[in-house]
Amino acid sequence: MNIYRGCTHGCIYCDSRSLCYQFDHRFEDIEIKQNAPEMLENELRRRKRRAMIGTGAMSDPYMREEEELRMTRACVEVILHQGFGLAIQTKSARILRDIDLLAEINRNAKCVVQMTLTTHDDALCRILEPNVSTTSERFVALRAMKDAGIPTVVWLSPFLPFINDTKENLLGLIDYCARAGVRGIVCFGIGVTLRDGNRDYFYRALDRHFPGMKQRYIERFGNAYECLSNNNDPLYSLLRSEADKLGILCDINNVFEYLHEFDNRNNINLEQISMF
Numbered sequence: 001m002n003i004y005r006g007c008t009h010g011c012i013y014c015d016s017r018s019l020c021y022q023f024d025h026r027f028e029d030i031e032i033k034q035n036a037p038e039m040l041e042n043e044l045r046r047r048k049r050r051a052m053i054g055t056g057a058m059s060d061p062y063m064r065e066e067e068e069l070r071m072t073r074a075c076v077e078v079i080l081h082q083g084f085g086l087a088i089q090t091k092s093a094r095i096l097r098d099i100d101l102l103a104e105i106n107r108n109a110k111c112v113v114q115m116t117l118t119t120h121d122d123a124l125c126r127i128l129e130p131n132v133s134t135t136s137e138r139f140v141a142l143r144a145m146k147d148a149g150i151p152t153v154v155w156l157s158p159f160l161p162f163i164n165d166t167k168e169n170l171l172g173l174i175d176y177c178a179r180a181g182v183r184g185i186v187c188f189g190i191g192v193t194l195r196d197g198n199r200d201y202f203y204r205a206l207d208r209h210f211p212g213m214k215q216r217y218i219e220r221f222g223n224a225y226e227c228l229s230n231n232n233d234p235l236y237s238l239l240r241s242e243a244d245k246l247g248i249l250c251d252i253n254n255v256f257e258y259l260h261e262f263d264n265r266n267n268i269n270l271e272q273i274s275m276f
Contacts, residue, residue: 001040001055003071006030008063009091010131012205013158016058019197030065037074044082051262053079056089056114064131066094076101080108087259089114089155093133093141103148110263112183113145116155119164120172127209128160135176142180153184153255156239158192162216165190165229167238174242184249184258190235191228194221 006027007016017027033039044053055061061072076098079086086105088095095102095113105111115138119125122134133141145152154177159165170190177185194202194217206213221227229235243250249258 001036001053001075002058003033003036003055003061003075004030004059004063004065005033007059008065008131009060009129011091011129012209013128013160013192013194013198013202015193015195015198017198017201018195020195021058021197030059030063032065032069032071034071036071037078040075041078041082044078044084047084050082050084050109052085052087052110052260054087054089054259060090060092060132061088062090062092062094064094067097073098073101076105080105083109085110085262087112087114089116091116091129091132091138093137096141096144099144099148099150102145102150106148106150110261112151112153112259113142114153114155114186114259115142116157117173117176118156118158120169120176121164124164128164135173139176139180142176142182146181151183152180153186153259154180154182156185156187159190159229159235160192161220161227161229162213163210165231165235167231167235170235170239171242174239174246177248178246182248184255185239185243186252186255187236187239187250188252189226189228190232191226193225194227195225199223 006023006029007014008028008030010028066072076086080101086102088111102111102113117135117138118128119135122136125135142152142154156173203214203217206217217227240250249255
């Protein structure tokens with residue numbers, strides 16, 4: 001489910017800016033699916049079995065515009081009333097506004113809040129993700145979810161080579177995960193992906209904030225899509241070992257299986273009994 005198209009968070013590395021997604025206007029000029037709640041309700045009513053609904057992968061459901069538009073809240077209400085589960089992903093502490101609905105979904109079925117964390121350093125966060133909640137604010141949101149009994153998963157992504165791909169940063173983020181009691185961690189590697197569209201935007205941001213860094217990327221990665229850190233192997237091994245010690249799911253397949261698995265706590269089946 002994508003309620004918005006485009007985003008105003010301004011993250012300098014955002015893959016959704018890539019040309020392959022065929023935006024014909026500024027990425028920050030978001031499109032709003034004004035009939036999204038009605039479309040969602042009609043779709044869910046036709047489903048014979050309840051399942052998990054996912055949102056937040058392409059466009060954050062809690063951009064600043066959501067404060068006024070309240071489209072995400074309206075869709076979450078539909079999911080609650082139709083008895084489905086929800087796996088919602090964001091970088092914003094604005095999700096706390098809807099914690100009442102999320103907790104009720106989790107009591108009736110299943111709700112998993114997914115939060116992306118990039119850097120332990122709030123000052124660096126303001127550069128990499130200028131219009132979104134700081135990492136420490138997201139940590140507060142994760143703790144609030146824990147207190148409300150709502151399970152959480154953290155996406156550790158991306159790690160920008162030569163910028164935040166350090167042992168210190170990784171351990172700081174893992175500490176946040178441990179203190180917030182997260183259920184799982186998603187990390188595809190210590191690096192970032194770049195392709196036409198988002199690479200250009202990223203390089204312009206590097207020129208503004210990290211003079212000389214763009215040339216290091218060009219020399220190291222050229223036009224590669226996957227830009228893995230030189231520290232990928234030791235840091236990824238460290239992540240896996242620390243997660244194991246803490247009892248946090250870290251295997252990608254296991255985490256996604258958990259996210260996709262619907263918990264029908266009230267044993268409700270939407271299949272109608274045949275009249276014949």
